[in-house]
Amino acid sequence: MLEIKCPHCGSRSQNEFSYGGDSSVKRPELGKEVPDKDWDDFIYFRNNPRGKHSELWHHVAGCRQWFKVLRDTSTHEIFKTAKLTEEL
Amino acid sequence: MQRYSIFSLIKNAFGGHKDWEVAWKDSEPKKEYDVVIIGAGGHGLATAYYLAKEHKITNIAVLEKGWLGGGNVGRNTTILRSNYMFDPNGLFYEHGMKMWENLSQELNYNVMYSPRGIINLAHSDAQLNVFYRRGNSMRLNGIDAVMLGRDELKKMIPFADFSESARFPIFGGLMQPRGGTARHDAVAWGYARQINSMGVDIIQHCEVTGFDVQNGKIQGVQTSKGNIKTKKVGLCVAGNTSLLAEKLNMKLPIESHVLQACVSEPVKPFLDHVVTFGAGHFYCSQSDKGEMVMGGDLDGYNSYAQRGNLPTLQHVLTEGVAMFPNLSRLKILRTWGGIMDMSMDGSPIIDKTHIDGVYLNCGWCYGGFKATPVSGWTFAHTIAKDEVHELSSKYRLNRFNTGHLIDEKGLGTKTWIG
Structure with missing residues (x-):
């Protein structure tokens, strides 16, 4: 069982959270001409490292806030969590 | 290379199985x-x-x-x-x-190909309709597909929960008879x-x-x-x-995710087919040794660890028990995880x-x-x-x-x- 520290609520068990994937993904800006490649990258291409991974989680059964987590994908160790507006 | 056959088996039986070539x-x-x-x-x-x-x-x-x-x-x-x-x-x-x-x-x-049939259970009329559509598409492509009603299923998988009080009642199923295991x-x-x-x-x-x-x-x-x-x-x-x-x-x-599976302790023949639960993600079959082989959802986060976490296993097995209530009496013998290339x-x-x-x-x-x-x-x-x-x-x-x-x-x- 992962124990995840929600930056708003504190440590809770994994059951309360839902996973949102790579947090480095940026949506192309609205109202601008966006090349197809940028859309492809946004929709389909993700960082998939073995080791430290910066990712999004959703405290879906809690405060319902999205936040960032720095986690190791091979040991599942969680190093740090932060609000969306903060740097990891 | 030494060919495997009934004759080589007999010959080596007399030799105490000491002369088999190394396979590779x-x-x-x-x-x-x-x-x-x-x-x-x-x-x-x-x-x-x-x-x-x-x-x-x-x-x-x-x-x-x-x-x-x-x-x-x-x-x-x-x-x-x-299918x-x-x-x-x-x-x-x-x-x-x-x-x-x-x-x-x-x-x-002998890869032990066993065409025991794979059955996808449907738990609503809508799901049954979707299965009819998939079954028809399969047949158009020359793939065997059979729709099964509740009564037929009762005979084939009698231990599934056919009671009126089932949370997800069984409406029917789509079967590919040539599907199976190896x-x-x-x-x-x-x-x-x-x-x-x-x-x-x-x-x-x-x-x-x-x-x-x-x-x-x-x-x-x-x-x-x-x-x-x-x-x-x-x-x-x-x-x-x-x-x-x-x-x-x-x-x-691609994202790498861990998928868990598990087997129960071995029991006498109990399930003749591969069966999938339609109201969640759970499937099981029985191995020749008698173990129930079960699997379901990904753990749900990127992982390169070839082991999973208990909440997912618990969730998957809860679905299993909803489908086959008597699974609840079995002990889990072994669980493990593998890393999937999940494509987008x-x-x-x-x-x-x-x-x-x-x-x-x-x-x-x-x-x-x-x-x-x-x-x-x-x-x-x-x-x-x-x-x-x-x-x-x-x-x-x-x-x-x-x-x-x-x-x-x-x-x-x-x-x-x-």
């Missing part, structure tokens, strides 16, 4: 090969086999960082099926089913034995650490056992594809790459085992002829740019959201 031998790498296959799992070994058999290329090394068959070919739930709705999937996997039917004879190795380790060993006898080197504990690329052409691979020259490299490293692709400056539409549309990728001589076989999501023969067969064609095989021509990498996705279930990597 571990090799040390040579300086150069015509083709290097990375990954001695099901797909890598099958690729080497069809390269040798169909394309007469035998100067091949199959490199494995761990041990032969220690990855997903040894970690799956052994299910074979081609797909979309043409590219249906035709591809059905070709694979036809290969499974003769695989034991072809490899002279002994996964035998598949790996059967292919390994054949390729080894044709002169292919199987090199274990040999990790690829880098690639030698010059002017957009592959020249060789760097490994923990030294450099190997080659003009063609095939990647069959499910779970770790992104890591090797990164060394080739490629970013792939849920379909595999078999293709050439931007580097001349580097070929990609990845993105199998949950379904790599059943594809082992046909994946090896089409991938061998791709490597030998430097062109994509017609059967796998819809599994190209550029579909994520052109929009021609094969989103059979509309799920992709985050299957728990669907």
Whole structure:
């Protein structure tokens, strides 16, 4: 069982959270001409490292806030969590 | 190579089984090969086999960082099926089913192909309608499909929960009678034995650490056992594809996720078919040893750890108990995890790459085992002829740019959201 520290609520068990994937993904800006490649990258291409991974989680059964987590994908160790507006 | 047969069995029985040949031998790498296959799992070994058999290329090394068959070919739930709705999937996997039917004879190795039928249960009228549609599509592609009513199912799987109080009552089901199971380790060993006898080197504990690329052409691979020259490299490293692709400056539409499976203690014959639960993600079958083989959802976050976490297992087994209430009395004997290449549309990728001589076989999501023969067969064609095989021509990498996705279930990597 992962124990995840929600930056708003504190440590809770994994059951309360839902996973949102790579947090480095940026949506192309609205109202601008966006090349197809940028859309492809946004929709389909993700960082998939073995080791430290910066990712999004959703405290879906809690405060319902999205936040960032720095986690190791091979040991599942969680190093740090932060609000969306903060740097990891 | 010594052929396996009833006569060789009798002969060796008299000799106390001391004179059997080694099935395949571990090799040390040579300086150069015509083709290097990375990954001695099901797909890598099958690729080497069809390269040798169909394309007469035998100067091949199959490199494995761990041990032969220690990855997903040894970690799956052994299910074979081609019950797909979309043409590219249906035709591809059905070709694979036809290969499974003769695989034991072809490899002279009993892969224990058991066409016991796979049943997808429906728990609502709407779901039944969707299954009718899929069944019809399958039949149009020449794949066997049968719709089953509640009464027929009661006879076939009497231990399922047919009570009025079931949370998800069983309305009916879609069955592919030729679907079933095969002994996964035998598949790996059967292919390994054949390729080894044709002169292919199987090199274990040999990790690829880098690639030698010059002017957009592959020249060789760097490994923990030294450099190997080659003009063609095939990647069959499910779970770790992104890591090797990164060394080739490629970013792939893949996330690595851990998928768990488990077996119960062995019990007497109880379930004759492979059955999937329609109101969640759970499936089970009974092995020849009597264990219930069960699996379901991904753990739900990127992972390279070949072990999972309890909440997912608990969730999956809760579904199992909803389907077969008497499973609750069984003890779990063993659980394990494997790393899936989860592609963004849920379909595999078999293709050439931007580097001349580097070929990609990845993105199998949950379904790599059943594809082992046909994946090896089409991938061998791709490597030998430097062109994509017609059967796998819809599994190209550029579909994520052109929009021609094969989103059979509309799920992709985050299957728990669907």
